[in-house]
Amino acid sequence: MNRLFKNSAKIRSYQSWAWPTSPKPTTPVFMVSPDNGFLPRNDPIAKLPERFDALESLLDRMTLTRDDGTPGLLAKGEFGDAVLKELPVLSVADIEDQELLMALFRDYTFAASSYLLEPCDIMNRSKGHYGLGRQTLPKQIAVPLQQISDKIKAKPFMEYAQSYALYNYKRKNKSEPLYFENLELIRKFSGMQSETGFIGIHVAMVRHTPQFVEGLTKALDSAAKNDRKEFNHNLNAIVDTMKTINGVMEDMWAESHPADYLKFRTFIMGIKGQNEMFPNGVVYEGVDSNPREYRGESGANDSIIPCCDNFLQLTQGMPENPMTEILRDFRSYRPIDHNRFVSWVQQSASELGIEKYCLQDVKSLTLYIALLDQVRDFRHRHWNFAKEYIIKRTAYPKATGGSPMATWLPNQLGVVLKAIEDKSAVLLEKYGSELKDTADAKLIDSIQDRAAAQRRVLEKDVAEYKKKFDQ
Numbered sequence: 001m002n003r004l005f006k007n008s009a010k011i012r013s014y015q016s017w018a019w020p021t022s023p024k025p026t027t028p029v030f031m032v033s034p035d036n037g038f039l040p041r042n043d044p045i046a047k048l049p050e051r052f053d054a055l056e057s058l059l060d061r062m063t064l065t066r067d068d069g070t071p072g073l074l075a076k077g078e079f080g081d082a083v084l085k086e087l088p089v090l091s092v093a094d095i096e097d098q099e100l101l102m103a104l105f106r107d108y109t110f111a112a113s114s115y116l117l118e119p120c121d122i123m124n125r126s127k128g129h130y131g132l133g134r135q136t137l138p139k140q141i142a143v144p145l146q147q148i149s150d151k152i153k154a155k156p157f158m159e160y161a162q163s164y165a166l167y168n169y170k171r172k173n174k175s176e177p178l179y180f181e182n183l184e185l186i187r188k189f190s191g192m193q194s195e196t197g198f199i200g201i202h203v204a205m206v207r208h209t210p211q212f213v214e215g216l217t218k219a220l221d222s223a224a225k226n227d228r229k230e231f232n233h234n235l236n237a238i239v240d241t242m243k244t245i246n247g248v249m250e251d252m253w254a255e256s257h258p259a260d261y262l263k264f265r266t267f268i269m270g271i272k273g274q275n276e277m278f279p280n281g282v283v284y285e286g287v288d289s290n291p292r293e294y295r296g297e298s299g300a301n302d303s304i305i306p307c308c309d310n311f312l313q314l315t316q317g318m319p320e321n322p323m324t325e326i327l328r329d330f331r332s333y334r335p336i337d338h339n340r341f342v343s344w345v346q347q348s349a350s351e352l353g354i355e356k357y358c359l360q361d362v363k364s365l366t367l368y369i370a371l372l373d374q375v376r377d378f379r380h381r382h383w384n385f386a387k388e389y390i391i392k393r394t395a396y397p398k399a400t401g402g403s404p405m406a407t408w409l410p411n412q413l414g415v416v417l418k419a420i421e422d423k424s425a426v427l428l429e430k431y432g433s434e435l436k437d438t439a440d441a442k443l444i445d446s447i448q449d450r451a452a453a454q455r456r457v458l459e460k461d462v463a464e465y466k467k468k469f470d471q
């Protein structure tokens with residue numbers, strides 16, 4: 001077992017690199033490693049044990065359009081009543097198996113979001129706005145959900161990794177890898193193919209994170225040993241993996257139709273910062289008489305881009321503004337080991353001074369800019385998703401995670417564009433004569449051109465959308 005940084009005086013080792021070869025039932029489900037990256041250690045448990053049949057049956061009948069084409073409980077506005085009538089407060093006190101706890105977390109969070117947001121979905125379908133959600137989560141859902149969340153150390157609300165996306169897939173063919181065509185969903189709100197596409201593309205991207213985690217840890221390790229050749233090799237590997245991940249992301253356009261997104265998006269809204277639906281948060285009956293507030297499900301809780309930001313030391317240069325505050329807050333909505341890894345990358349990159357280390361070598365700096373360009377590629381495409389799937393089609397000003405539509409994503413895209421401009425200028429000033437007429441010079445030229453063009457479009461977009469959403 002490879003123990004990176006064991007001998008490095010400069011940075012601490014990432015402990016979970018060497019996690020147990022025979023995990024115990026109490027070993028967390030999400031542990032970052034070059035074996036599974038940011039995916040769970042094993043494929044998610046799809047079916048709950050018999051004692052949870054009442055919950056399983058409700059979730060099977062819930063989906064707007066069921067697998068047999070008939071309307072489900074949510075389509076008829078009958079889910080909430082069915083929960084109150086059919087679901088007892090089931091005990092989870094004796095359960096310690098982390099995989100079963102994660103499956104229960106997924107299923108109770110699906111039930112919670114359906115229960116709270118059912119009226120908003122009905123209102124949105126008929127009137128085009130959301131109205132009030134249910135303001136109390138009944139004890140049948142709230143009590144076990146709180147207990148499960150305590151055991152897995154999560155917030156008791158639907159989350160990107162631990163419920164909606166990364167713990168919600170099955171492989172059609174168990175012996176095949178998790179490419180998009182080989183996966184299907186365990187739970188869904190709408191039953192539309194576009195919902196499978198939306199979630200499936202996230203999973204299919206995260207499938208490539210074992211290489212990503214390996215590249216990051218090895219790059220940090222080689223910087224710690226001041227092995228320039230190895231460092232450049234590993235940095236190049238991260239750039240290549242990001243190209244693959246961005247390539248999968250591009251398939252979103254084909255697999256999830258922009259016109260369908262708002263039809264299932266209502267159910268992934270949060271109960272924080274969504275004033276039209278939950279002006280005072282939600283009371284968790286039998287748990288807390290004070291209302292709770294949690295952000296909704298969002299890809300912002302994925303760990304790939306935060307790791308790139310941290311490795312490139314972009315995070316510390318983010319402007320001190322309410323947008324960056326939201327970015328920090330999002331980081332608390334993910335599995336604890338994802339959070340630890342993301343923080344570890346931040347601390348190690350900062351202790352080693354990765355940015356400065358890259359400035360000292362023409363190849364390292366070129367690769368640093370190439371990685372910035374991949375983060376730009378991700379955030380630019382992502383901004384286009386936001387425009388095409390959301391902004392074009394609704395006047396509602398908040399994203400599912402509660403961030404403001406017109407300004408939040410551009411805040412981070414702007415930081416990356418600026419970093420490309422700055423670092424390219426340094427590269428040309430410092431190493432211009434060395435680079436002259438090489439393939440790397442052409443690469444940097446095209447990266448600069450793209451960044452400049454995108455900045456112009458971004459500024460125009462933000463001015464227009466600030467007016468539209470009054471932000």
Ligand code: HEM
Pocket residue numbers: 201202205249252256261297298299300301302305306379382385386389390399400401402403404408409412413
């Ligand atoms: C149709 C596709 C998508 C749409 C409409 C969309 C929409 C959004 C929106 C509106 C936000 C703002 C945060 C919030 O929820 O309040 C966000 C954040 C984010 N999403 Fe997505 N998203 C899509 C696909 C993806 C995919 C496939 C990923 C891959 C992991 C992803 C990763 C992220 C990340 C990393 C952020 C934080 C952005 C940043 O740091 O600049 N999203 N998304």
